[in-house]
Amino acid sequence: MIVKPIYGGMYDSISYLVGDNKKAVLIDAGVKCEKVLAAAKELDLTIEKVILTHGHVDHIVEINEIVKSTNATVYIHVDDIIALTDARHNLSAFTGMATSYDGSYEVLRDGSIIQLESLELKVIHTPGHTLGSICVEVNNTLFSGDTLFKQGYGRVDFPNGSFEEIYNSIVNKLFVLPDDMVVYPGHGNSTTIEMEKRANPIRSSGQW
DSSP: OEEEEEOOOGGGOOEEEEEETTEEEEEOOOSOHHHHHHHHHHTTOEEEEEEOSOOOHHHHTTHHHHHHHHOOEEEEEGGGHHHHHOTTTTSGGGTTSOOOOOSOOEEEOTTOEEEETTEEEEEEEOTTSSTTOEEEEETTEEEEETTEETTEEOOOOSTTOOHHHHHHIIIIIITTSOTTOEEEESSSOOEEHHHHHHHOTHHHHSOO
16 A cells, blocks of 8 residues: 655645556545655556545545546545535635535445545544545554644634544544554644544543
């Protein structure tokens, strides 16, 4: 399995190429399309699928260009579908650059499996940052979007955010994963489940 972080997205978001046998899934679409395509070409990967961890603008802003360039299939959780087409829900309406997506997509739910060659990417529904936030688990690796960061967690003060839900998502769905699982977040540095169980401020923010 190849994992290639692509930095420099909107609001410092990170996109990830996950590759196997010259095919790839792109996780999130906040980085300029040209930069994503250059990274895929360098690794000799063809992007076949795009998984959106949630629908905020800094994770979907390049989706139209990426799909136009790759004809990839787009995946998003059912509870964040509205963010693809409604600039208020994806927050771009408040940035002066309203963004929407009118192409086709596949719907994800908790436990959905996305197959890429020999890889099985499993969806973990982790609401709290948004209603339809997800993490993606594959080969002892977790792509956590804006749910879990290195010594942090996603904002809950946006519309449809909830501290109670993100707390439950992290403690009850993520902290039960193997301690040595590597975590690649939507912003910032990578970490592990063990490190976050020891040092994440979510520990002192709830009853865990």
